[in-house]
Amino acid sequence: MTTKTDDDHSDTTVLVLGGTGKTGRRLVPLLQDHGASVRAASRRGPVRFDWDRPNTWERALEGADAVYLVDAQDRPGQWDAEGCIRAFADLAVDQGVRRMVLLQARVTERVGGKSLIAGERAVQECGAEWTVLRPNWFFQNFDEGVFLDCLLAGELPLPAGEGREPFVDAEDVAAVAAAALLQDGHAGETYELSGPRALTFGEAITSIAHATNRDIRYSPVGHQDYVDELVCYDVAADYALFLAELVAQIRDNKNSAPTDTVRRVLGREPRDFEDYVKDAASRGVWDL
Numbered sequence: 456m457t458t459k460t461d462d463d464h465s466d467t468t469v470l471v472l473g474g475t476g477k478t479g480r481r482l483v484p485l486l487q488d489h490g491a492s493v494r495a496a497s498r499r500g501p502v503r504f505d506w507d508r509p510n511t512w513e514r515a516l517e518g519a520d521a522v523y524l525v526d527a528q529d530r531p532g533q534w535d536a537e538g539c540i541r542a543f544a545d546l547a548v549d550q551g552v553r554r555m556v557l558l559q560a561r562v563t564e565r566v567g568g569k570s571l572i573a574g575e576r577a578v579q580e581c582g583a584e585w586t587v588l589r590p591n592w593f594f595q596n597f598d599e600g601v602f603l604d605c606l607l608a609g610e611l612p613l614p615a616g617e618g619r620e621p622f623v624d625a626e627d628v629a630a631v632a633a634a635a636l637l638q639d640g641h642a643g644e645t646y647e648l649s650g651p652r653a654l655t656f657g658e659a660i661t662s663i664a665h666a667t668n669r670d671i672r673y674s675p676v677g678h679q680d681y682v683d684e685l686v687c688y689d690v691a692a693d694y695a696l697f698l699a700e701l702v703a704q705i706r707d708n709k710n711s712a713p714t715d716t717v718r719r720v721l722g723r724e725p726r727d728f729e730d731y732v733k734d735a736a737s738r739g740v741w742d743l
């Protein structure tokens with residue numbers, strides 16, 4: 456007879472939304488390492504899931520006991536985030552989901568008319584055990600996200616002034632998500648997740664420039680100049696405003712205090728930006 460240990464989650468199936476994204480992609484192997492079955496879902500993922508096509512939701516949820524919920528708020532245009540997440544969370548509970556971990560953001564003020572925490576109430580009221588993750592900006596924006604093209608071009612213009620942000624590793628966010636999905640003791644918690652140090656963009660870019668031996672600069676620009684510049688490059692006006700207001704949160708040091716949540720949940724320190732930069736540089740991500 457085989458006995459199941461506390462760390463054996465072979466009877467758990469987790470639906471991971473944003474399964475191709477920065478945290479979802481890292482969460483999948485962490486869950487599999489603990490024996491869980493994983494359904495990695497997105498518009499282009501192995502399991503099809505599209506927030507804009509509710510007819511994809513039911514099939515994506517098949518057999519799932521738990522869900523890692525990544526929304527689609529960070530995009531141009533209007534999206535009824537709260538309504539959509541509520542409809543999905545209710546369906547998930549109807550289909551047998553008992554635990555949900557919701558990825559939101561540490562930004563709690565509305566930016567560009569959007570709330571980045573619009574899904575919280577819906578998940579808290581759906582009847583499943585819930586945990587909310589509110590991370591700071593991810594390290595990975597510098598090598599796989601929104602800043603990569605500018606870094607390759609040698610200059611990152613942003614309306615962030617000398618504001619500070621305790622950037623966090625998406626790997627640490629994924630590790631906290633894995634703990635909350637598989638272990639007891641995280642229900643009802645809202646975890647604010649940061650890295651160990653708050654950096655200015657100037658400091659972050661200097662660190663990347665040193666590691667790559669390249670001339671890469673951060674250029675502080677004005678709020679409206681930034682919006683105008685993005686619109687010149689055919690970025691939708693509402694999305695340009697959203698980005699500028701999001702960056703203004705950093706300029707104004709709104710969430711600049713590091714938290715101890717990663718250490719409390721994982722029993723180890725969060726990864727430092729310098730370690731991430733060394734590792735990413737050694738993989739050649741910023742090479743021309």
Ligand SMILES: NC(=O)c1ccc[n+]([C@@H]2O[C@H](COP(=O)([O-])OP(=O)(O)OC[C@H]3O[C@@H](n4cnc5c(N)ncnc54)[C@H](OP(=O)(O)O)[C@@H]3O)[C@@H](O)[C@H]2O)c1
Nearest residue numbers: 473474475476477497498499504505506527560591592593
């Ligand atoms: N990036 C950060 O620094 C940061 C910091 C704090 C919080 N967050 C939050 O994290 C979430 C993810 O943001 P991210 O920038 O890091 O993106 P990401 O997770 O790297 O990418 C977005 C993921 O969602 C999927 N997706 C996009 N639109 C979708 C749709 N309509 N239906 C279904 N799946 C969709 C994408 O896959 P497909 O393209 O295959 O659909 C991808 O897997 C957002 O809620 C954001 O507010 C991000």
